[in-house]
Amino acid sequence: MLNIFTITGNLLAETTATFDFPKEAQTVRAKGKELFQVGGKGINVAKAFFKLSKQKPYAIVFPAGFTGERCLHWMKEKKFATPIAVQIEGETRIGLVCENQKSKKQTTFLGSDIPVPTSAFDQAINKILKLAKKGDVIAFCGSFPNWKKSNTSKIVKLAKQKDLLLCVDTYAQPLLDFAQEDLxxxxxxxxxxxxxxxxxxxxxxxxxxxxxxxxxxxxxxxxxxxxxxxxxxxxxxxxxxxxxxxxxxxxxxxxxxxxxxxxxxxxxxxxxxxxxxxxxxxxxxxxxxxxxxxxxxxxxxxxxxxx
Structure with a gap:
């Protein structure tokens, strides 16, 4: 059985709630129960892959602070992936999805990205190196704060060394770097x-x-x-x-x-x-x-x- 490794550089702790949208400078309480879930492109890909295969992929994540721990707890509870966590400093970004009770339209507010240090990225690469075998898949997904071109070389080198299939769905600088590589x-x-x-x-x-x-x-x-x-x-x-x-x-x-x-x-x-x-x-x-x-x-x- 092939292993799948998703890499998510930008975790999202997302809460969805319904509101009566107020005028500015007013306080309003959520209507009904709030829904918490973890986002980030790699998380979504892991969930969708599990739906199809019933096989848990490895999900490389970089949680930070209390919010990051909450994300890890949620992932373990939902059991769609095996989290491989490399802790970083700061606080994992939060997202608030506000649904208008009348129109049902949603407005999303996103917190600031948390940079992933090079040392944390190197730890993640080493974890994959120990677990991966020939024919396994690395799925690099979404944005990656504090991206370095050297990160690209490290993943490409790992894929060649272990004979892995490197699949990429990203944007901005990681896309420019990966587009020049052997994927x-x-x-x-x-x-x-x-x-x-x-x-x-x-x-x-x-x-x-x-x-x-x-x-x-x-x-x-x-x-x-x-x-x-x-x-x-x-x-x-x-x-x-x-x-x-x-x-x-x-x-x-x-x-x-x-x-x-x-x-x-x-x-x-x-x-x-x-x-x-x-x-x-x-x-x-x-x-x-x-x-x-x-x-x-x-x-x-x-x-x-x-x-």
Whole structure:
């Protein structure tokens, strides 16, 4: 059985509550019970992967302070992953999702990012080094405060040393660094594709040109509700996203797609089939509010639109 290691550099301690939205400078109490959960792209990917495989991935996290301990406790309680924690100084960022009781619209407030020291990152790499075996997957997910280019080299070196599949879904500086490396999979959105690879448009031709010059084996370019383009071991494919009944929340759809791609890869599915079912699962995820609670029956129904 292959091991999956998700890396989350930016944990989020998130509380969701419903309010009667007040005017400024007023105090208002939450209506009903508050919901606490842990976020961060790698956490979402771990949850979605567990839904599909019933196998707990290893979740590399960097908790800080009391809030970080609360996040760890929640992860252990939910039992969707095996946390591998490297403690850092500070206080894990908090998020408050405020739902308007009347309109049901949500407003989110996010706290400040906590920088991850190089020494903490090195500890995480050493933990993976001890546990990983040939063929395992590293999924580098989301933002990473205080990112250093040397971090990229360390992960790439680890992947080569242990013969691991390195899959990346990130942005900002980590994306710029990883895009130049020998990855198994890079998931990127249209805007990031254009800026990272200095292209004026996203077409099969521009993706082919990028793929021919890149060391990345598989590049998948998401495009919200538009056409998804991919270079799969040099083969260029494009897939239209299925039409969904009603979008409830697009947040986390990309995480569901990334987790599904990794799962299908571990199941030895063809890359093209892995892409299609992953698009269907992401679309099904958009019809609900929770990242990893989509219906597989609904996903397979949506798959018929793109098969």
């Amino acid at each position: 198994f999979l890079l998931k990127i959105n249209k805007k990031e594709f254009l800026t990272t690879f200095t292209q004026k448009a996203l077409t099969e031709k521009t993706l082919s040109n990028v793929a021919n010059k890149s060391k990345v084996k598989n590049i998948i370019v998401s495009n919200s509700s538009g056409k998804i383009f991919a270079s799969l071991n040099g083969k260029i494919v494009s897939v239209n996203a299925p039409k969904i009944e009603r979008e409830v929340s697009a947040t986390g759809c990309g995480d569901a797609m990334f987790a599904s791609l990794i799962y299908e890869i571990t199941q030895k599915s063809s890359l093209e089939n892995a892409l299609k079912i992953s698009i269907a699962r992401a679309s099904a995820s958009a019809e609900i509010s929770a990242t990893s609670d989509w219906s597989e029956m609904r996903a397979k129904k949506l798959l018929k639109q793109i098969s």
